[in-house]
Every structure is written in C-alpha cells, then in structure tokens.
Amino acid sequence: MRMKLLRFLMCVALLCRVSFAADGKLEALEESAFKQAAALVDPSLVRIETVGGLEQVGEVTLGTGPTSGVVVTEDGFVISSSFNFVSKPASILVTLADGRRFPAKLIASDKLKLLTLLKVEATGLTVAKPASREGVKVGQWALAL
Incomplete structure (x- = not known):
C-alpha cells in the first residue's frame, strides 16, 4: 500500500x-x-509632443506629457487619441520611428471616437496595416502599442 x-x-x-x-x-x-x-508595426508608430495650450490650476500648470500615434498614409497623416489635444496646444511635434522630427498640424478631430488627425510634411512613411474585420473575433487577444 x-x-x-x-x-x-x-x-x-x-x-x-x-x-x-x-x-x-x-x-x-x-x-x-x-x-x-x-x-511589424513599430515603423508606423510615432511619438507626439505638444507645447502650449496647457490648463492651469492656481499657479500650477498641468501638462499631459507625450502621447503616441499611428501613421495612416505614406504622405504624413497620423491618427492619435484626442486627449492630448483638448487644450488646443500651440505647437505639435511628431517624432518618427527612425528619429526624424516634424512639426504637425491638427487637421481634424472626431469628438465621438476621440480621435485626432494630424499632418506632418513627410513622404515615404511606413503605414500600419490594419487587421481585417473578418479576422478579428470576440475574445481574441489584441496588442495595443
């Protein structure tokens, strides 16, 4: 036993x-x-820094810090979350994955989806390839960068 x-x-x-x-x-x-x-997507990711347009509480200036975006066209259109653009920054600087930096213009904002479209004067950029709707299923893992 x-x-x-x-x-x-x-x-x-x-x-x-x-x-x-x-x-x-x-x-x-x-x-x-x-x-x-x-x-795969790293070449199409950008860093976005905003200057000016910051809110102030008393004597303290509140900054939102840098954010990120995704290149959506080869000629310089970038999509980002609208949160860093609510205070209407005076200037926007975009840093590409290869280290090049460009001033950006705010082109449009979608208030329902909270997305902002920016434009940098650059060409030949690497565009992120979106997933097909048919290939995405409920419960499937996703990666946010």
Whole structure:
C-alpha cells in the first residue's frame, strides 16, 4: 500500500513538472509572438509632443506629457487619441520611428471616437496595416502599442 502511494505521488510530481515545463514553453512562444507583432508595426508608430495650450490650476500648470500615434498614409497623416489635444496646444511635434522630427498640424478631430488627425510634411512613411474585420473575433487577444 505504501509503495502504491509513493508511486502515485511520484507520478503526480512528474506530471506537475511536465505541466510547468509546457507552461514555460507557452510563455516563451507568447512572448515571441508579441515581439514579432510589435516589430511589424513599430515603423508606423510615432511619438507626439505638444507645447502650449496647457490648463492651469492656481499657479500650477498641468501638462499631459507625450502621447503616441499611428501613421495612416505614406504622405504624413497620423491618427492619435484626442486627449492630448483638448487644450488646443500651440505647437505639435511628431517624432518618427527612425528619429526624424516634424512639426504637425491638427487637421481634424472626431469628438465621438476621440480621435485626432494630424499632418506632418513627410513622404515615404511606413503605414500600419490594419487587421481585417473578418479576422478579428470576440475574445481574441489584441496588442495595443
């Protein structure tokens, strides 16, 4: 009886070890997939900095900090969240993935979707490829960059 219990416990321990090893492999595969996905869109991501138009509470000026955007056309149109543009900044500076910097103009804002369209005077930019609607399913993982 004692020997059977010992064998059972050894099998359980072995199965747990195999399970943990499989989890480690799965985590490595997931991490690799996320890195590959990020590398695909990285050239189309931009950093956006705003200057001026900041709100003030008492003597303290509130800044919103930099935000990000996505290149949507090769000739310099960029979409970003509208949150950093609510206070109507005096100037907008966009830094591309390759390090080049351009002043940007605010072209339009969608108040319902909270998106802002910017324009930089640049050409040959890398455009993010959107996912097809048919390929996106409820419950599927998504990666926000």
